[in-house]
Amino acid sequence: MAAATLARRIGRSGVLPLCCRLPAWDRAARPPPGPAQPPGLPLAPCRSFSNNKIQVELDESSGVAMMKFKSPPVNSLSLEFLTEFSISLEKLENNKACRGVIITSALPKIFSSGLDITEMCGKSIEHYTEFWRAVQEMWLRLYGSNMVTVAAVNGSSPAGGCLVALSCDYRIMAENPKFSIGLNEAQLGIVAPFWFKDTFVNVVGHRIAERSLQLGSLHPAPEALKLGLVDELVPEEKLMEKAAAVMAQWLALPDHARQLTKTMMRKAVLDRLVAHREEDIKNFISFVSKESIQKSLRMYMEMLKKRKS
Numbered sequence: 001m002a003a004a005t006l007a008r009r010i011g012r013s014g015v016l017p018l019c020c021r022l023p024a025w026d027r028a029a030r031p032p033p034g035p036a037q038p039p040g041l042p043l044a045p046c047r048s049f050s051n052n053k054i055q056v057e058l059d060e061s062s063g064v065a066m067m068k069f070k071s072p073p074v075n076s077l078s079l080e081f082l083t084e085f086s087i088s089l090e091k092l093e094n095n096k097a098c099r100g101v102i103i104t105s106a107l108p109k110i111f112s113s114g115l116d117i118t119e120m121c122g123k124s125i126e127h128y129t130e131f132w133r134a135v136q137e138m139w140l141r142l143y144g145s146n147m148v149t150v151a152a153v154n155g156s157s158p159a160g161g162c163l164v165a166l167s168c169d170y171r172i173m174a175e176n177p178k179f180s181i182g183l184n185e186a187q188l189g190i191v192a193p194f195w196f197k198d199t200f201v202n203v204v205g206h207r208i209a210e211r212s213l214q215l216g217s218l219h220p221a222p223e224a225l226k227l228g229l230v231d232e233l234v235p236e237e238k239l240m241e242k243a244a245a246v247m248a249q250w251l252a253l254p255d256h257a258r259q260l261t262k263t264m265m266r267k268a269v270l271d272r273l274v275a276h277r278e279e280d281i282k283n284f285i286s287f288v289s290k291e292s293i294q295k296s297l298r299m300y301m302e303m304l305k306k307r308k309s
């Protein structure tokens with residue numbers, strides 16, 4: 001689907017109508033590009049594209065795309081960012097030449113600061129609906145992607161930023177102990193929704209997830225490795241090289257076998273959100289509309305600003 005058409009269909013809601021496409025986890029496995037492809041079949045025209053928030057470059061010879069978050073100061077996941085993220089994933093997913101994507105940040109020291117807190121403060125119910133739908137859409141696309149997804153975590157990655165990394169197939173983090181990662185929602189006085197929790201449990205197991213979620217822990221990189229929250233630590237200057245090597249290893253397998261296995265592992269969790277999407281939006285709205293929650297979020301933002309001065 002052309003980008004302009006996609007953007008029009010997404011519209012202000014930030015969401016692709018479900019009738020527009022099959023979810024990635026229900027699609028048939030794609031044949032690998034290259035010799036198996038009928039000669040003369042044109043490849044989808046998306047070698048490189050970028051928008052205000054995200055830059056994507058696809059190397060058609062390897063089938064690997066590099067996606068870089070570039071939304072200063074901290075790559076917070078605003079409605080606009082989430083919409084661009086979903087559009088970028090959709091473009092790659094629909095491009096037969098693309099088999100894998102490495103997700104990283106173009107900013108120093110920050111992978112992503114998580115959901116943009118200002119989107120959850122003092123806004124209308126319509127806005128909360130649109131925002132939360134966009135958060136869901138991003139996760140459904142990323143967690144349900146048929147592509148190999150590798151997170152090259154080159155900076156701190158709290159809450160929604162951690163969710164992005166957790167939703168990938170493999171996480172490599174720069175071994176800087178100043179960089180931390182985790183679902184720290186409880187520290188903000190808010191609660192990670194069930195599908196954040198499910199994604200976390202699927203990576204680290206129930207006990208570690210329970211303790212970490214209740215405490216709202218942000219784990220420095222070495223601790224994140226011990227907990228299994230990331231798969232590997234490497235010196236920062238080796239991060240992209242390592243990500244490319246891991247990607248090549250995963251792409252050496254036949255797509256159909258890997259994709260069907262991924263679907264088998266993730267389907268129950270994806271289906272749970274798909275079945276309860278509207279209820280989840282209602283829960284978010286009633287939660288975030290509470291005066292006590294608004295107060296907690298405002299205090300947290302003030303704390304961030306004070307810490308700076």
Ligand SMILES: CCCCC/C=C\C/C=C\C=C\CC(=O)SCCNC(=O)CCNC(=O)[C@H](O)C(C)(C)COP(=O)(O)OP(=O)(O)OC[C@H]1O[C@@H](n2cnc3c(N)ncnc32)[C@H](O)[C@@H]1OP(=O)(O)O
Pocket residue numbers: 073074076110112113114115116117118156158159160161184185188190191192193283284287301304305308
């Ligand atoms: C029972 C039913 C339950 C249903 C519940 C349903 C839903 C729950 C709801 C929501 C779930 C939310 C998940 C989230 O992702 S919440 C976001 C959590 N994020 C954080 O806690 C990160 C906060 N930020 C930081 O810790 C630091 O900024 C960071 C380490 C990322 C970077 O530090 P640095 O020193 O480099 O930069 P700062 O000076 O702190 O920040 C620069 C600038 O950016 C602003 N900012 C930072 N993070 C955010 C953010 N997430 N959203 C919006 N704005 C952010 C910061 O305030 C500074 O602004 P300014 O002072 O320059 O104006």
